[in-house]
Amino acid sequence: MQLQQLLVVIDPTQSSQPSLERAAWIARHSGAAIELLICEYNGALDSGLMFEAPALDKARHALLAQRRDWLEQLATPLRQEGLQVTSEVRWGKPLHKMIIARCAELKPDLLLKTAHSHGLLHRLLLSNTCWQLIRYCPTPLWLVKPQGEWRGQRLAVALDPTHSADKPASLDHQLIDAAQTLGQTLGLEDHYLHSYAPLPRTLVFDAELVADYEYYVERTGERHREAFEQLLDGHAIGKPRTHLLQGFAEETLPRFVDENAVDLLLMGAIARGHLDTALIGHTAERVLEGVNCDLLVLKPQGVAAHRAG
Incomplete structure (x- = not known):
């Protein structure tokens, strides 16, 4: 198993990104490169019922640009400490298919994604996306537990x-x-x-x-x-x-x-x-x-x- 390229799924709905923290730890030990991936989709921006096509395109591009800027903010301190970090933003659904498609293109050695947890049970509660990745994604999948040191x-x-x-x-x-x-x-x-x-x-x-x-x-x-x-x-x-x-x-x-x-x-x-x-x-x-x-x-x-x- 090689550790040269890591793909990290970033959750745009969360401020904390445990999967990125884990990827940075791995990269510091192995020298692996990191790609940050956001797969964005909003049904309101994918329908022409309320807005004309040019307005929808403009709104989608604005949202993706906002996500890209945020990824760059996440990447900057890691680059400053010498890690190789790139970013990628995609539009589409479902999430697991978008992630698998990027894996097919990038061919990472490891895919990292944060899994959910329940504070009282102290165990992982895997989402549907996690299960779909377990079943269908050929890339080794590292599911990160968000709680605890x-x-x-x-x-x-x-x-x-x-x-x-x-x-x-x-x-x-x-x-x-x-x-x-x-x-x-x-x-x-x-x-x-x-x-x-x-x-x-x-x-x-x-x-x-x-x-x-x-x-x-x-x-x-x-x-x-x-x-x-x-x-x-x-x-x-x-x-x-x-x-x-x-x-x-x-x-x-x-x-x-x-x-x-x-x-x-x-x-x-x-x-x-x-x-x-x-x-x-x-x-x-x-x-x-x-x-x-x-x-x-x-x-x-x-x-x-x-x-x-």
């Missing part, structure tokens, strides 16, 4: 060595390589997680398994440990930074993030067939909504952008 000390990557979610085996190796690159470039301590859950006793209907349920649980754990160790074999990863967690991923991963002060969680995403919804998996979706940290979602290498509905 960014420590920038520790990352964790969720792996699936048994490929229970139909993920290609290469995606786990891609996640490991990305985590190691981020760890070295950004100074993050990298940890590697695999979570598994044996069937609860109440759902085991095989008489032989019921009779020796403890052996079944032990053997399940051994199989997952073997698969986890085989996946990690060949990567320079110390044992203290590998963690086999027993339990459902939507419970164990958020708990690990909280207990170990994880700043960034990496996960893989896959598209499922030709469905417009292109789910990344119900478990992964629950994990994404439940964690209390930034998220980095990667697609398998070579995946083209899916057509977004």
